[in-house]
Amino acid sequence: MADDDVQAAVRLPDRAVEARLARLDEGLERLESAPGPAARDALEAVRLLTEVYGEALARVVDRADETLCEALADDELLAHLLVLHGVHPEPVERRAARAVERLRPAVRERGGDVEWAGVDGTVARVRVKSGGGCGSGCGGGSSDVTDAVRAAVLAVAPELEGVEPVPDGGERRAAPAFVPLATIKRRAAPQPQPQETR
Template sequence: MAEAGVVRLADPDVEARLARLDDLLEGLQSTPGPTTRSATEAVVLLTEVYGEALARILDRADGRLAESLADDELLGHLLVLHDIHPEPPERRAARAVERLQPAVRELGGDVEWAGVEGKVGRVRLKAGGGCGSGCGGGTAEVSDAVQEAVLAAAPELTAVESLPDPSGRQAALAFVPLATLTHRGAR
């Protein structure tokens, strides 16, 4: 529970900071020299300590709390990053697909989780009506968004394969902005 006066970050602020952190780390890694190596080592060590702290929290959490922590988008991502997420990869991947379903259905299509074979996640993308005016290109964007979401939720998987629509329909082409499918509100 947050104390009065403690400033908390809204999800967009967290997303902005994560993007900035990615930019800073990318710039740091492209700069040679001993200072860069020391800074990179400091980031790695800090990440390891924070990972251990999260693991200790999970050790003390009952099942309901562990599930609640895993359900939080930011905490779930950190638990995956530190390889301590309490759910198996297949369940995390299935949940990622479930979160995309409303946005895909809104476009007249559907996406279903079909399981894992080896280290490959499988999904079934069904044709949708899209925008209805031949605005082109959406199937690839939906497929890319699904792959990105599944691999982010379950990095233990090596790929995501789209199985054919059992109805035999070809997916209609429709422009679908990637942000529509991957934004937090598209659940």
């Protein structure tokens, strides 16, 4: 019994999780192409198990306070599962904006910058500034940065259909992804308009 307890306490490092996910994808691909009722039954079992685990995860999110929700959203594996099951506590725009902010330091090290510009329908918009601050040895340019941003944003917000750069000037800046409640409460009530006299 003690060996079982030790086995249950073992946690998988991220690389081991990634390896298992890759094996799972391969196994599911083989099952999907296999003929016969046994393959269909196995796929149905996986689907049902996934639905039950999704419901369990949704119940955890329902009972979680704000601190726990943030911790769940910050864990890469949990965040992907929350998105997969449609129970991520953060709206899509906030998730995408955070992904851009996480990339920003690396882009700045290469002499450029990237800035969140909002969502237009189902397309994320970012401002990408390529810089020459690190010389020719850094490699890449704004297209490399855009590709990296696209991958990062779509990983955390697969509901979006794409990521597009916007020009760095002229275009109106999008509203921030999160507006504090205190800001909304401080807005003045609209003043009545004077009536015209005839």
